[in-house]
Amino acid sequence: PVFTTGFDPYDYNLTIYNRWGECVFESQNSAEGWDGTYGTYNCQDGTYAYSIKFGVKETSYSYVVRGHFTLIR
Secondary structure: OOOOOOEEEEEEEEEEEOOOOOEEEEEOOOOOOOOOEEOOEEOOOEEEEEEEEEEEOOOOOEEEEEEEEEEOO
């Protein structure tokens, strides 16, 4: 994800799930992205769900954004 301003990098979590609900990637570093692998294996083409939790610096609010994307190799 790309944040413009205001998010708290210490209150960030990205999780990606496959179609069976298994977590294939998780990161607390907003500069780290997913490369389409699970361990040492390439993930299959298909639809994956994501959940991004982040906090805002100026307030104590936390937000959760959920969605899906299609992985195509």
